[in-house]
C-alpha cells in the first residue's frame with residue numbers, strides 16, 4: 001500500500017507537468033535556457049511518420065536526423081572553447097552579429113528546427129480563444145494571417161524561414177528571414193520571439209513536393225500545432 005501511495009505521489013506531478021507543457025518534454029522546453037555546452041540533441045515530439053501524408057517520413061528522417069543533427073554538432077564545435085559555450089542560445093542570438101558566421105548558421109540551423117518541430121503535429125486543432133482574438137485584432141482574420149504567413153514563405157528567395165512572432169509590445173507580426181537567421185537575432189529586420197516557424201529550405205519539402213513550395217506551404221497549414229503556438233503566445237503576453 002505504501003508503495004502504491006509513493007507511486008501516486010511521484011507520478012501525478014510528472015503527468016501534470018507533461019500536460020502543462022502541451023506534450024513538450026522538459027528537455028525541449030529548457031533548450032533556450034541552458035548553457036550551450038550542456039545541451040543534448042532533442043528527441044522529435046512524435047514519430048517520423050506521424051506527419052504523413054502532409055510531410056513524408058523520409059523527409060522527416062533526413063531533415064531531423066541528418067540536417068538538424070549536423071547543425072547541432074557543428075554549432076557545438078563552433079562555440080567550443082569560447083565564452084559562448086557557457087551562454088544560452090538566446091544570449092548568443094541577441095548579439096549574433098558579434099560572432100563568426102559558423103555560430104549564426106549552425107546555431108540558427110539547430111534552434112530554428114527546434115521551433116519548427118514544435119510548430120507542427122499530426123492533428124492540428126485551432127488557436128486558443130486568446131490567440132484567436134489577437135490574430136483577429138492584428139490581421140482581421142485567421143485567413144488573412146494564413147495569407148501573409150504563406151506569402152512570406154513563398155516569396156523568400158532561396159532558402160529561409162517564415163515566422164509568426166511576438167514583438168516587445170506583445171504584438172503579433174509575420175516576417176521572413178534568410179538562410180538560418182531568426183527574429184531572435186540582432187541581424188533580423190524586425191526582432192521578436194517566434195511562436196510559429198515554417199522552414200522553406202528545399203530540404204524541408206523537395207522529396208515529396210519537388211519545386212512546388214506553395215503546395216508544401218498549404219500542407220503545413222494542415223498540421224500546425226495550435227496548442228503549442230497558443231501556449232507560447234499566452235506565456236509571452238501574460
Ligand SMILES: [Fe+2]
Nearest residue numbers: 067199201204
Ligand atoms: Fe530545415
